[in-house]
Amino acid sequence: MTETPHLSLKFEQLEKAKQIAQNSVPKIQRVPHHLRDRENFAKHYLPRLVSIGPIHHGAEKLQLGEKYKLMWAAMYLERTKQDAQTLYQKIASNIEQLKDLFAEDVIRDFPDDEKLSWSWMLFVDGCSLLQILEKGELQDPKEMNVKVDQLVLVWQDVLLLENQLPYHVLKLLSDHEDDAKLVKSMNEFLKCHHLSPELRSKKQDIGNSMTKDEHRALDEEGYTSVYVKNEDILHGEHKIEISQESPIHLLDQLRRYVLDDPHKKQKNETGNVKKEDQNTNEDLDMTTYRNIQELRAAGIKLKRDKSRRRLRDVSFSYRWMCLCAELTLPQITVDDTTTPTFLNLIAYEMCPDFKNNFEICSFVVFMDSLIDHPEDVKELRAAKVLHNALGSDEDVAKLFNTISADLVPDMESYLHVRRQIEKHYRSKYRTWIALGYHTYFSNPWAVIAFHAALVVLVLTFIQTWFTIHPIG
Template identity: 25%
Template sequence: MESSVPNGKEVDCEELAIDIPLALEPAQWPECCIYRIPKKLRELNKDAYIPKLVSIGPFHHRREEMRNMEIQKLRYLREFCYRTRKKHEGLASIIQDNEVKIRHCYSETFELSSKEFVNMILLDGIFILELFLRTREKENDYISSQPWLRAGIIHDLILLENQLPFFVLQKLYIFAFNDSSNCNHREEDAPLVKLSRNFFTYYDRQRESIIGEEVNHFTDLLRHFLCPPNLHPSEHLDNLYFATKLDEAGLKFKPVEKRHLLDIKFPENKCLKYCPCFNLSWVLACLPCLKCFPYLERMQRVLEVPPFEVDDDTEALMRNLIALEQCHYPSNAYICNYVLLLDYLIDTKKDVALLVDKKVIVNKLGSNATVANLINKLGQHIVEGKSCYYDLGRELNDHYDYPLNHIVASLTSTYFHDFWRGTATVIGIIVLGFTFWSFLRPFVMKD
């Protein structure tokens, strides 16, 4: 049997034969949930994915600059054994029994012996559990006494390449505390989830909500914090007007606290949708005190946006969440959808200035231009399929394209921007009315 090749020569298939192992490992095991960052994403900012203080798991194992924290892990292992009255051998057996499954959770294979791999996972797992317990009990130790160190460790524990499978921590916790209860996630968070939420409380907006799905690791847990349960991707979002453009069409940006970061809504108002002349934003601009009346507040088109806080750690957080979704949730890439939505809304520092003024963005970087640059770069190399903001984007574009919205917005901005300008406009209209009446009165009285 022969095979053709591009240069036109014929070769025997026997010449192409190679030795193929009878049993190849799959390219990716079903349990895989911890990934090496794709090259294209890493090139954008490699420092956003590399831990600085503590390595967790095999990707950054044996890094020399983290040697001090390895000593701290040994201290925590000793203290954890004292705390729980469990022996090192018993804890290690939990890892040994699940070694194959743990290895399958990583996107790469590692040239580590079974003993070295088990010791690494055990040290890292106990370090995390002891750290969480000390945080809950507010114990003052080497880490908690130095805020910069604790903040740095929190930063390292959210990185995608720096993770342990959550089920490993769960098994160690259950064994250590003899907690065999199977918590119903629909009614209450599992004990370890509670501990984790307490440690990452800064990122947890919905503290009373229940994590009703299985958590793979801490990067995945933070994704649960940010994503509401009611998101549904529909179509690809390929165009949206800038924030300043939408503002010119009379759209109001309203910050909404105590809501998932991705829970952005554009409440429907059929009256204003078809009759923009009933828009009362000009009244509320002149008399802000009237906003206490819900009916008047609803008589303007408002985009409800949970505030997005931008600080020194924002880029690393978002880049790791983006990488997780690109690798593990390509069909439900909600964080990617959110980043691309922001990328559409923000083009220049003027857009950032507007959103900061409306308290939709909390700028802790100082420069609006820096924030605009950060948002625009976050959207690079994201492969997006369907977007959960497609319907929202279409409604916003329809709002901008309706001419009457621009007329009402222009009148509001020019003549009713604030109380004093509105008062001057009203007085001017009254004076104009009296002047016109004075001009017409001789003719009317004459008749």
């Protein structure tokens, strides 16, 4: 067969395809079309005030944001007393390596591929983002010279998948000496997010009895962890060292923050299957319960995880000699930011070059398995597991039912918990015992009523006995 030059090129491309290496880190990219094209979802991936990075740079509706970014960049330079030209040169001398951290289509579609345009864009956006991270407090919008409603939009915009800057850009522009301090500034910014593990609650609980040194130690415990092993990432006139455990970008750090560092490969009580369960109970993999209402009818009580440390802290247990069955869940707040936050975290987990265990996807699917109706949300609120700042309970139920559509979770996530729940749900005697406990012993009034009824029953028996068998 005679090959044409065009066909020969095709075969060369086919041969080279198997040699394409996996990226060591995920590149900044667009939301996959199969996620964006779902009805009413596209708006949750688009910035409303500011663009960060090249994907939405220059959009007409974001021109006000361009003015704000210049202002914030100037404020950052003045506050940190750094020279603008020196910082710009750090970006320019590493621009080719920095561009390689973005997906090919992002680089191709940027309106101007000149070195000057890329360098200036990353320089301004990076300085403004650092100013946002360190001074963008909603309680004090004057620090950013904007109104609070605009700052709220900024908060949402900087956590969109398509609005991310590589951590390496921030490291080049930061005045922090090491990774730990820059990551701490990220965590301080994320601390007020509704998915935050809220380390400050830990401080509030014990803060009155702590010294300044103990507060400082608590900060170190909460914000520095495994940022110890360094390597040279960028090459050029201005080399920097980036930890192998450094976040990819701000959204990646949010994910790590709410999962409490998922890079620690631990098998724990949150759903990873124990070895002894791997080859048993296969018949329990088929879920028969459908929502919280059915679990409540089976005598399972909801309990809030008081530590509030990790989003994935879910467990099932018995108390009081197996009389009380409890499903422990992390406390979450649902508000207007919940949908875009979860959708962008889900889109990040589903990026083809990001290796992960789909922890966020799995959590959303698990919550959807518990929530079908507004009554299920009401039970979560009553147990103080869920704080509804969105609207009606029906709105919350619809939210989880909608964002969980078409997700494929990690099959091992929460499997151990699911099996325990299913085993209890199918066990009639345990269901009766647990239901009886919750009916008659779940609160002091129920206990009093039970004992009062028992006393009445005993007195009635005694009265009846003496009526039938009078004394003398």
